[in-house]
Amino acid sequence: MDTSSLPEWLKTLLTEKFFNACIIHEDAKKNEKNVFCLDCCEGICPHCFSLHASHRLLQIRRYVYHDVVWLSDAEKLMDCGFVQSYITNSAKVVFLNQRPQPRVSRSSSNICIICDRGLQEPFIFCSLSCKLQHILESGGKLLSYVYKCESITLPEPGLDDGQMTPDTVLEPAGSMRTESGSSGSGGNAGGVGCTTLACTATTEIVRKKRSSISAVRPVCGPVLEISNRRKTTPQRSPLY
Template identity: 60%
Template sequence: MESSSSTRLPAWLESLLSETFFNSCMIHEDSKKNEKNIFCLDCCEAICHHCLDRHNSHRLLQIRRYVYHDVIRVGDVEKLMDCSYVQAYTTNSAKVVFLKPRPQTKACRNSSNNCISCERGLQDPYLFCSISCKINQIMRNDGMMSEYLYECEVLTLPEPGSDDWFTSPDPVFELLKTSSGSTASCIDVDRQTIACTATTEIVRKKRTSKFEISAAARDSPALETAVNRRKGMPKRSPFN
């Protein structure tokens, strides 16, 4: 992103896109759970939850993590700007959108729909893979964001202790849930990790099914005899 004077981006939006989240807070470096996962729109800086006393009257936006990248809940970002046509994902029963484009290790193949800005494969009918990609495209076309921004005087965090307070990275198999508009070749997943996890699951299922016995069969005398049967004493073969 260029400076706000040339792109006409508001200061909070420019800071949000350039900020690095989930680093340790230098002010509370000796405290536990000091990750900077909150963005203060009034101070234009990332803070941790230990800093909330100094920002209790400010507009606060919680940054979450999904597949190890920064995301914002759709319900929160819609109070600040138009995020239509940005591909959303579901995690912890909430829809989220990526803040920045994710790095691509391979070019997407056989994808019928790609992000207008970064060419990442998307599901239909989305046009952008992240908030940043939509902003970049708007700035290239219109040169300003004023028509897409909303006035928001109050923006609060969820209650501490609720399921929505923190979002942990999703399991690797969550990445395999794609619709007909997306392709497996566009998924940034460690294939070796997936194969190892899948093999472990298959072995676990085989071991479980091997010892699964119905209640009726378990109570039968024949099964009890078979289970308690022991081999006799070993005998040496006779010498010729």
């Protein structure tokens, strides 16, 4: 797809290689670039948030080994009508780019009009890039489908999966909200809640592991003593 006519942020979003190691924090742990900064037009890792605290950030996720974004986030940036969405972790997501397909599948009666990937009714695009390519090739007005970033309202701050990462589009990096979407009542309310959930999950895992170990552990005591007793010559009762 010719991306020369796309806005800079959108062109970079579709060509950026996410989930690669961040060059700036190459030696740090969890340094994958899984966030896109719309102001700087670049992918960043969680360690870069201090440099982009007041910028608008978009969380990038993975589904079947490909980059996706929440549909609710994508709809704030462009018209996502007729783009196939999928559900993962109880949230609808859309693919950023079309996925490689070894051979054309004609088993489905409904396919993507760009890459021939099988789709559900009534969708006709498998990804955001396929829809943009169709708009460009058909001579449509791109500004009618792509929204200006400046006109999007910032949502409430949030916390994603217990980490300091934005869970929605155009959101300050230093944000805190519980997974259910409600804001914390205190300065560290969201962090405390996530810490408690993490501790509970860890305790449950340890309990299950201990239960499985005890289930296969040999029984000690008299049973083990009898099983290890060496056989001797049987003693006969005296004859009278």
